[in-house]
Amino acid sequence: NLKMNEHGDGSSLTSFHCRAKGASPGFKVAILGAAGGIGQPLSMLMKINPLVSVLHLYDVVNTPGVTSDISHMDTAAVVRGFLGQNQLEDALTGMDLVIIPAGVPRKPGMTRDDLFNINAGIVKTLCEAIAKRCPKAIVNVISNPVNSTVPIAAEVFKRAGTYDPKRLLGVTMLDVVRANTFVAEVLGLDPRDVDVPVVGGHAGITILPLLSQVKPHSSFTTKEIEYLTDRIQNGGTEVVEAKAGAGSATLSMAYAAVKFADACLRALKGEADVIQCAYVDSQVTELPFFASKVRLGRDGVVEFLPLGPLSDYERASLEKAKKELATSVEKGVAFIRK
Ligand code: NAD
Ligand code: LMR
Secondary structure: OOOOOOOOOOOOOOOOOOOOOOOOOOEEEEEEOOOOOOHHHHHHHHHHOOOEEEEEEEEOOOHHHHHHHHHOOOOOOEEEEEEOHHHHHHHHOOOOEEEEOOOOOOOOOOOHHHHHHHHHHHHHHHHHHHHHHOOOOEEEEOOOOHHHHHHHHHHHHHHHOOOOHHHEEEOOHHHHHHHHHHHHHHHOOOHHHOEOOEEEOOOHHHEEEOHHHOEOOOOOOHHHHHHHHHHHHOHHHHHHHHHOOOOOOOHHHHHHHHHHHHHHHHHHHOOOOEEEEEEEEOOOOOOOEEEEEEEEEOOEEEEEOOOOOOOHHHHHHHHHHHHHHHHHHHHHHHHHHO
């Protein structure tokens, strides 16, 4: 039961004052769920990111240890830890970017929707505090089921009068990371040279890789398309089964979350042409939320890229995906409105 000191890291430091360091330029980032399977490697990787000047680590358990550990890394970001609900609002005050990996993960045999009952309430509580303390922050939602937790976050922000659809992004980057990896394997390429757009949502058949738009331009046999689509849609389940009850993807997710957060920060800084797939309040289809390629800017999402020409296979898959997505969005909205 370590008590947090003014450094938020459990250290009992000095009997003298450290010399003040000029504030390093950069952004203030909070990670909610920072002591978890995703949260720990995500916190470590964000501490390395040169665009981050302040890193706030919040969880309901174990943040003193994680914060103490990470704060010893000799990179510029200043790390502070926050433990338990009564420190949540302090953790969020003044943040530019909030990343949310808080919540329970799947065990074998579960769907992401089976996590709804616990994670919906967690995301609601966290977003209520964001609305109070950093209503202008860009918010990256990782907690599952993403297809419902993003609509939940939107409803919380609407209720609070702070909703800016451009600033709320569901993280589907892991689907893109997996797609790039599996497609590169089939094509015999370096995954860093492959770009696969993945649209729809983040669960089973709602994950729709657009293999007809892979860069570099490539053609696939029907067998390859079926194999790749199935593997990308079930990549999460592949990891859940391999971990055999010990949770879901954490390391590849932390990597994907950092790749996505870094894109958000580069865009906030003014870099042009930052384009990523994300699950957002969208006008690309008739659905209120949809994952597709978006351009990021200083205000979050500044442009939706068109879906582009789809193959017959992709058109049919999109129709199936939309049905399930509509139900998941309604479930999230109803959770707050009821
Ligand atoms: P985990 O159980 O290892 O960690 C979750 C952390 O959340 C724990 O440290 C826990 O204490 C914390 N937590 C619980 N309630 C909280 C609250 N009210 N406030 C703050 N923190 C709280 O789980 P994990 O493996 O890190 O996964 C976290 C979530 O991310 C799960 O819902 C999982 O399904 C999801 N996930 C999403 C993706 C994606 O692609 N979007 C990928 C992997 C996992
Ligand atoms: C993933 O895609 O790995 C995550 O959504 C976690 C899960 O439950 O599969």
